[in-house]
Amino acid sequence: MFEGLSDRLSGILSGLTRRGALTEADVTAAMREVRRALLEADVALEVVRGFTDAVRDKAVGAVVLKSVTPGQMVVKIVNDELVAMLGTEAGIIDLNAPAPVPILMVGLQGSGKTTTTAKIARRLSEREKRKVLLASLDTRRPAAMEQLAVLAKQVGVESLPIVAGQSAVQIARRAMDAARLGGFDVVMLDTAGRTTVDEALMTEAAEVKAATRPHEVLLVADALTGQDAVNTARAFDQRLGVTGIVLTRMDGDSRGGAALSMRAVTGKPIKLVGTGEKVDALEEFHPARVANRILG
Numbered sequence: 001m002f003e004g005l006s007d008r009l010s011g012i013l014s015g016l017t018r019r020g021a022l023t024e025a026d027v028t029a030a031m032r033e034v035r036r037a038l039l040e041a042d043v044a045l046e047v048v049r050g051f052t053d054a055v056r057d058k059a060v061g062a063v064v065l066k067s068v069t070p071g072q073m074v075v076k077i078v079n080d081e082l083v084a085m086l087g088t089e090a091g092i093i094d095l096n097a098p099a100p101v102p103i104l105m106v107g108l109q110g111s112g113k114t115t116t117t118a119k120i121a122r123r124l125s126e127r128e129k130r131k132v133l134l135a136s137l138d139t140r141r142p143a144a145m146e147q148l149a150v151l152a153k154q155v156g157v158e159s160l161p162i163v164a165g166q167s168a169v170q171i172a173r174r175a176m177d178a179a180r181l182g183g184f185d186v187v188m189l190d191t192a193g194r195t196t197v198d199e200a201l202m203t204e205a206a207e208v209k210a211a212t213r214p215h216e217v218l219l220v221a222d223a224l225t226g227q228d229a230v231n232t233a234r235a236f237d238q239r240l241g242v243t244g245i246v247l248t249r250m251d252g253d254s255r256g257g258a259a260l261s262m263r264a265v266t267g268k269p270i271k272l273v274g275t276g277e278k279v280d281a282l283e284e285f286h287p288a289r290v291a292n293r294i295l296g
């Protein structure tokens, strides 16, 4: 993750720390390079501009330039601004509501939504000892329903029995009823994916949301799609009110543009990241640790 960007930024910043005394022009030149590196990493232009302006404004102050180690102070400012850009708090899934707590999973087909649903279920079940029920609402793709049932078995949680002919809302209601009767703590509703953000998809998900009042609406997006992932998140958020984002395929993402832009563009926190195909390949997203990783 972030290898490309990390190498570039480390190179630029170590150039500053090696130099000793710094002028305003040195900082401005370095920020131009940082700007180029972030754009090459596919970070959104508005985010890059805000970031480099903030760093430059703080770094060209007399206190920094006249300090004994101005380069290191600039590095610290870059670090702090990176953390601010990523969102300061660690994103955890909020289950603080009466059981069964509904969680709505939304996203485009192929983003890793079903796999991520199972990964989160496993985490809630194993680490937090919650009794989790999974339900697939993908009425048009029987294979997707089967896939969720198989994954549920694999991670040791229950899935709602498949009944043909029901609508997504009917399945969601049945899941909530079953969870109440069965004493479940959490119900994860895996909505149907589509290849593009379309009206039918949004309407159906909005109906499920109205019927179940989910405590979390988690948008699953593929980090490898860069700015498309950010635009997808914005579209889903405008329509469905997303509470958090799970970025998948971070294991293959050396650029990091989606991760770095997501919070600043959508205002929504990245809560978790997928780091592989296996059901245990899920990590919490800690902005401070990510900033450290990027700055090496």
Ligand code: GDP
Binding pocket: 107, 108, 109, 110, 111, 112, 113, 114, 115, 116, 193, 247, 248, 249, 250, 251, 252, 273, 274, 275, 276, 277, 278, 281
């Ligand atoms: P859905 O259509 O959004 O439900 O997508 P799936 O959950 O079926 O995932 C599509 C493919 O992406 C599967 O082959 C998954 O194993 C894979 N996948 C999901 N998350 C990750 C991840 O974090 N890293 C990698 N490398 N592959 C992933």
